[in-house]
Amino acid sequence: MELKSKNKAAALLLACLLLVTSTAVGLDLTLYLNKGEVTLQDEVISVAAFNTSEMINSKNVIISLEIDEELNLVVINTDTLEHTFTVDGYLESDNVLPALGEVSFTLSFDEAGTYRYYSDRAYGELIGASGVIHVGLGALPVFSWNLFDLNKDHTFDLASASATAMPDEYQPELFLINGRFFPETLDDADALVTLDLNEEAYITVVNSGFMDHxxxxxxxxxxxxxxxxxxxxxxWSKDTIPVKSGDAMTFRLFANIEGVYPVHDHNLIAVTNTGFYPGGMITQIHVGQ
Ligand SMILES: [Cu+2]
Known part of the structure; x- marks a missing residue:
């Protein structure tokens, strides 16, 4: 009798443990879709971005998930125009964010890797409302580069919806990683890769711009x-990798030598700020320093 009740207690405990371990914890996240003017190193541009508060910030939130982890997302649209929250192949319909509205979504990914989320409206995507989701990469440190290119005047035309597409003669003049350009890329802990000697890391890269980088x-x-x-x-193992417009990629880096190493867009226009070198899409890898 005593043995039986002990077994019962053990079974109950086991059931509780199973319940705890099999219930995916899930990630609750609130994003604000903001649109407004920002000043980056004296350059004034119009930007749309997914932020953690109503304060506009040119850096979109980086979302980190485990495989099959539920993302319980609330998106608050602070813009007076409607947007969408789109993830190609995962969330392409019933995803409208009404003007000044609030919408909830539940999303999960069954494959490790990097994904891109964005507002598919011209006054969203084309002025930077596009970010990184990475899935199942928690075993190593993760760094993220969200690439973007823009023409300053054109961002204002798009934001006001007086332009609804990229111009035929697109002349980009600023080149961003995580909403900033060199040398300020080095102040961003997601853009600057810092590792110990012989450490490994993932780098997740989304190209939110219009050029291939x-x-x-x-x-x-x-x-x-x-x-x-x-x-x-x-x-493939490469030192030069094209990241096509709209692509979301994951790289694995093995930091097997000490030192400070630049990483940059190989297209020379993209390492300038309004025509001046050095600038744009340059960051660094610091190993064991
Ligand atoms: Cu180089």
Missing amino acids: VMHFHGFHVEIISSQHQPERIG
């Missing part, structure tokens, strides 16, 4: 772990 690593080859638009390149 070809990232060139000094000192290292990185392995392509995932790509939404170029899956045929998975497994």
Whole structure:
């Protein structure tokens, strides 16, 4: 009798443990879709971005999930125009964010890698409302580069909806990683890669811009772990990797040498700020320093 009740208690305890471990914790997140003017190193541009508060910030929130983890998302649209919250292949319908409205979504991903979320409206996506979701990469440190290119005047035309598309003669003049350009990229803990010697890391890269951006690593080859638009390149180890417009990729870096190494877009226009070098899409890898 005593044994029986002991077994019962053990079974109950086991059931409780199973319940706890099998219930995905889930991530509750509130995002604000903001649109407004920002000043970056004296350059004034109009920007839309997904932020953690009503304060406009040119850096979109980086969302980190485990495989199959539920993302319980509330998106508050502070713009007076409607937007969407779009993830290609995952959330493409019933995803409208009404003007000044609030919408909830539940999302999960069953494959490790990097994904892009964005507002598919011209006055959203084309002025920067586009960010990184990375999934199942928690085993290593993760760094994220959200690439973007823009023409200053054009951002204002798009924001006011007086332009509804990219111009035929697009002349980009600023080139951003995580909503800022060099040298301020080095102040961003997601853009600047800092590792101990022989440490490994993932770098998640989304190209939210209109140009293809070809990232060139000094000192290292990185392995392509995932790509939404170029899956045929998975497994390749390269020091120069094209990140196509709209692509979301994951690289694995093995920091096997000490030192400070630049990483930059190999397209020379993209390492300038309004025509002046150096600027734009330059960041660094610091190993063991
Ligand atoms: Cu170089």
